[in-house]
Amino acid sequence: MLKHRPLMLKLLSALIVFGAWEIAGRVPVSYAFPTFIDSMAALARMTFDGSIFVAYAETLQPLVVGVLISAVFGIGLGLWIGLSKGFEWLFSPIFIVMQAAPLAALIPLLVMVYGIGLTSKVFVVCIMAMPVIVLNTASAVRNTPASLKEMATSFLAHDRDVLLKIILPAASPVIFSGLRLGVSAGFIGAILSELKITPTGVGDIITYSRSIADYPSMYAAIFSIILLAVIFLNLLEKLEDILFEGNNRGYAAD
Amino acid sequence: MQPIKPDTRQAVTDSAVSVRNVSKVYGDVQALKDLSLEFPRGELTSLLGPSGCGKTTLLKIIAGLLPATSGEIEVNGVKVTGPGPDRSFVFQDFALLPWASVIRNVAFGLELRGVAKSEREAIAEKYIREVGLAGFEKKFPHQLSGGMRQRVGLARALSVNAQVLLLDEPFSAVDEQTRRKFQEDLLELVKNEKKTFIFVTHSIEEAVYVSDQIAILLPRPSRVSEIIRPSSFRDKSVDNIRRDPEYLDIVDRIWASLRSYVE
Ligand SMILES: Nc1ncnc2c1ncn2[C@@H]1O[C@H](COP(=O)(O)OP(=O)(O)OP(=O)(O)O)[C@@H](O)[C@H]1O
Ligand SMILES: [Mg+2]
Numbered sequence: 001m002l003k004h005r006p007l008m009l010k011l012l013s014a015l016i017v018f019g020a021w022e023i024a025g026r027v028p029v030s031y032a033f034p035t036f037i038d039s040m041a042a043l044a045r046m047t048f049d050g051s052i053f054v055a056y057a058e059t060l061q062p063l064v065v066g067v068l069i070s071a072v073f074g075i076g077l078g079l080w081i082g083l084s085k086g087f088e089w090l091f092s093p094i095f096i097v098m099q100a101a102p103l104a105a106l107i108p109l110l111v112m113v114y115g116i117g118l119t120s121k122v123f124v125v126c127i128m129a130m131p132v133i134v135l136n137t138a139s140a141v142r143n144t145p146a147s148l149k150e151m152a153t154s155f156l157a158h159d160r161d162v163l164l165k166i167i168l169p170a171a172s173p174v175i176f177s178g179l180r181l182g183v184s185a186g187f188i189g190a191i192l193s194e195l196k197i198t199p200t201g202v203g204d205i206i207t208y209s210r211s212i213a214d215y216p217s218m219y220a221a222i223f224s225i226i227l228l229a230v231i232f233l234n235l236l237e238k239l240e241d242i243l244f245e246g247n248n249r250g251y252a253a254d
Numbered sequence: 255m256q257p258i259k260p261d262t263r264q265a266v267t268d269s270a271v272s273v274r275n276v277s278k279v280y281g282d283v284q285a286l287k288d289l290s291l292e293f294p295r296g297e298l299t300s301l302l303g304p305s306g307c308g309k310t311t312l313l314k315i316i317a318g319l320l321p322a323t324s325g326e327i328e329v330n331g332v333k334v335t336g337p338g339p340d341r342s343f344v345f346q347d348f349a350l351l352p353w354a355s356v357i358r359n360v361a362f363g364l365e366l367r368g369v370a371k372s373e374r375e376a377i378a379e380k381y382i383r384e385v386g387l388a389g390f391e392k393k394f395p396h397q398l399s400g401g402m403r404q405r406v407g408l409a410r411a412l413s414v415n416a417q418v419l420l421l422d423e424p425f426s427a428v429d430e431q432t433r434r435k436f437q438e439d440l441l442e443l444v445k446n447e448k449k450t451f452i453f454v455t456h457s458i459e460e461a462v463y464v465s466d467q468i469a470i471l472l473p474r475p476s477r478v479s480e481i482i483r484p485s486s487f488r489d490k491s492v493d494n495i496r497r498d499p500e501y502l503d504i505v506d507r508i509w510a511s512l513r514s515y516v517e
Binding site: 148151153155156165166169 | 317318319338339341342343345347349351353362363365366367410414
């Protein structure tokens, strides 16, 4: 019973949210707000006629490429900033500005430079995803307990051992939380780029169904993105469990 | 030419560690000033002194974790320039890897030396048993009490088989009963392991109980003010030491010389 508690709680909270959505749709809060059941019906229809898969084939390209670039370069850059003593003042501000910048205002600039193709969209995903990954990684690395590094040194660790056996495992919880935040932001970036640059993929479904007032389809598309993001984040959590098995011991909430 | 002459009764046996005229300055704080001290091989030497007088600093300089501002350290006649396989450290704050099991923590020093997994785990198991943690090999640090964690740190230091053990207040996190048990175990260890122990403690009684030699440090900037070598009760059984007149006498003497710094 207790073992299934987290799952039960998740289901319960999902039930409450969907229930509230259904009620709000029935009231209705706004004529443009469909009920949960209508939206699910639209999602089922798009799944069976395959249009949602076609759309995701399009949307996932900048998303996957952007998230991969952000993860690899973000963690790499974060490690470098965190390990180097003098460069923090130089690089951290760039990413803090990137994190705070109004992305919508930057998009026309990107389009001017890189056109309306995949490159611009990948850029938008990276701008959204990268800063939090870099900043989290850098601060996690910098906050590695000095006593653990000292311990390793006293037992004759090489720099490489200190990095792989002390700094990375110690930093991994914060790095992964940065990755989770970055991936969520990347999802937002991918959709934003499809809404602001050229309507393709899921962004196209949203734009198009809104223009013809097919609100259930619009909300179905939005819902599918959230669902995908949740699935992806859960996979990421599994990956963390596999890579850093010992980490959730002693840190885990319960 | 030395300003402070250490007690001359020492230097009968050869030294495993020699500290010569070591000074350490942190920014504007002078932690150690011209400190000289010999640590006889196979014996346990305690460093006793007021808080902040530089005991941890001295231990880390001997370990090669901190550079001395001036002066030099020799271990087995070789000048210390960094950490080496001849010394191992038991840290005041344990410094265990929270993501690693007890056995991996204990074997960590050997892991860093590239010893094969099966071999290092066999060695680690032996020392886990020796510090009384058999059965806890697969547990993680957060599942252990403070005293048990301290013993993991001790087992890790023992497992690399270094000639010199540097122990920084290794019994600070345990209750009085456990502490007495540890002190007895430590006496056994000194007898069986034939290693040189350098032991930092705040407790006068503990220092007198376990030591072959006690070095009393003055407050900052720290030098050795006195070296005491208990002579008569070391061979007695552990139960009788605390009743020995010399034991009580030395405890009183140390308290008399330290109390002026407390007031
Ligand atoms: N990294 C450092 N930077 C600056 N000052 C330091 C540093 N480490 C220690 N000190 C200073 O050096 C002095 C000696 O410190 P140390 O930790 O060696 O004392 P200690 O004798 O081990 O004290 P305690 O018994 O409380 O553990 C202290 O006054 C402390 O303020
Ligand atoms: Mg100390």
